[in-house]
Amino acid sequence: MRAVGKKANKTKGEKMEIKDKVTKAINKQINAELYSSYLYLAMAAYFEAKNWPGFGRWMRLQAQEENSHAMKFYDYVLQRGGKVVLDDIKAADAEWKTPLEVFEDVYYHELKGEKERALNCKDAL
Numbered sequence: 001m002r003a004v005g006k007k008a009n010k011t012k013g014e015k016m017e018i019k020d021k022v023t024k025a026i027n028k029q030i031n032a033e034l035y036s037s038y039l040y041l042a043m044a045a046y047f048e049a050k051n052w053p054g055f056g057r058w059m060r061l062q063a064q065e066e067n068s069h070a071m072k073f074y075d076y077v078l079q080r081g082g083k084v085v086l087d088d089i090k091a092a093d094a095e096w097k098t099p100l101e102v103f104e105d106v107y108y109h110e111l112k113g114e115k116e117r118a119l120n121c122k123d124a125l
């Protein structure tokens with residue numbers, strides 16, 4: 001992430017301070033990313049239990065990707081001298097009736113995530 005504004009003039013090695021408001025918003029996003037990872041891992045388990053290994057593998061990859069998003073935010077907060085606060089992660093659903101229902105849930109979860117990210121960014125400004 002490129003530094004902008006007045007703080008962009010800091011010399012290499014100095015940490016740019018991160019505002020509490022921004023840290024709080026990023027911590028909220030870390031939780032959201034971890035919840036997504038948790039949900040997709042639950043979906044992978046559902047598929048694997050139903051003997052649909054291809055779907056299971058794909059959902060595992062999605063879970064890993066969401067976890068990597070969380071870790072990017074985590075590393076960013078630490079690099080800026082902020083405090084990472086890991087809150088409770090909501091329990092993930094574990095039952096679906098069909099593979100289609102799983103993928104519909106993925107779709108709606110992603111849409112919801114988009115809206116939440118936009119609101120979270122607004123709160124940080």
Ligand SMILES: [Fe+2]
Nearest residue numbers: 033036066069
């Ligand atoms: Fe993500």
